[in-house]
Amino acid sequence: MINVVSVRPALNRLSSDRDSVLEVPPHWNTLEDLQTWLHHLVEGIISGDHISREAALALSVLEDQDQILLLCQAADQVRQACCGNTVDLCSIVNIKSGNCSENCGFCSQSAHHPGEASPIYGLKSADEILDHAKAAEAAGAKRFCLVSQGRGIKYNSPKSTEFEQILATVHRIIQETHVKPCCALGELTLDQAQALAEAGVTRYNHNLEASKAFYPQVVTTHTWEDRVQTVKNLKAAGIQACTGGIIGMGETWEDRIDLALSLRELEVESVPINLLNPRSGTPLSENSKLDPYEALKAIAIFRLILPQQILRYAGGREAIMGELQGLGLQSGINAMLIGNYLTTLGQPPEQDQAMLTSLGLVGGEAPVPDFS
Numbered sequence: 262m263i264n265v266v267s268v269r270p271a272l273n274r275l276s277s278d279r280d281s282v283l284e285v286p287p288h289w290n291t292l293e294d295l296q297t298w299l300h301h302l303v304e305g306i307i308s309g310d311h312i313s314r315e316a317a318l319a320l321s322v323l324e325d326q327d328q329i330l331l332l333c334q335a336a337d338q339v340r341q342a343c344c345g346n347t348v349d350l351c352s353i354v355n356i357k358s359g360n361c362s363e364n365c366g367f368c369s370q371s372a373h374h375p376g377e378a379s380p381i382y383g384l385k386s387a388d389e390i391l392d393h394a395k396a397a398e399a400a401g402a403k404r405f406c407l408v409s410q411g412r413g414i415k416y417n418s419p420k421s422t423e424f425e426q427i428l429a430t431v432h433r434i435i436q437e438t439h440v441k442p443c444c445a446l447g448e449l450t451l452d453q454a455q456a457l458a459e460a461g462v463t464r465y466n467h468n469l470e471a472s473k474a475f476y477p478q479v480v481t482t483h484t485w486e487d488r489v490q491t492v493k494n495l496k497a498a499g500i501q502a503c504t505g506g507i508i509g510m511g512e513t514w515e516d517r518i519d520l521a522l523s524l525r526e527l528e529v530e531s532v533p534i535n536l537l538n539p540r541s542g543t544p545l546s547e548n549s550k551l552d553p554y555e556a557l558k559a560i561a562i563f564r565l566i567l568p569q570q571i572l573r574y575a576g577g578r579e580a581i582m583g584e585l586q587g588l589g590l591q592s593g594i595n596a597m598l599i600g601n602y603l604t605t606l607g608q609p610p611e612q613d614q615a616m617l618t619s620l621g622l623v624g625g626e627a628p629v630p631d632f633s
Contacts, residue, residue, distance in 0.1 A: 413447025509537035536577035564593025
């Protein structure tokens, strides 16, 4: 077992502009060799060093389950030292579904390849959304995200009043519940980001989905750079960026690590890690499901690259992880979506709460990274 390094004050020393000085490990012949190097790695990361791309790639070749579990233990030490034992709980609602103009290969809401039984409806009323928010609060969520299909409110018709309706709904959520409203409305301008901030939105979900190199294989109706610009607009408006991706779309380990490094460079606060659960009717419907140990390895490497960030179990965790869900929470995860997803059902929130309790974790709001 790797010794626990309890260094909470080290959070103040972590800096996004540190060079990646934790280089490629020496070749390990035994589990003891690997354990020794991982101990060195953990101490360095907690002290404020960055793992290099080369070292992360070296860890990605681990295949033996015992090796992967050692890697997960190391990532868990970083999570404990840098984030503590509070698991950030969030719930989402699909406020507008289907007939989307974008061709994201993983999504059943696209008009280019509508998935089987994927619902299509316009913007829900404020009352409907508020009912969902109150249910999320009752289930233990501390944040509640309003998610809409489409490229983004940036491209809405000048005659559209949808953005104003959403802002009014955000006001009602703040007034009538204790959950913090978040949004995921696609691309937006700096002015729109500032309007959301003024309405009380403090976090916004806008995933990069994949590395810059792999992105054109996922979607062609908009670019990776378009997504990045929205993240920059959010940051400029003082809104926390909830920005992550999807594992299991056919990307390489280089792609996964490059995505994590891009998120580190952008200094995003929250990182959803989705595990592809292939949807019937989509271009990725025939993709093989991830092996849960491959997912654990990805989670652990993301934590080593992103020591302060809120790493969130998102879509696919039940379908991919099954009975190993708890191991993800011992491999670097410190946040979860609870309740249902956009087009699929999640497990009952009380089951999630029981899982947290069994692991000695507490649902709430995780600490937000300080990049100053």
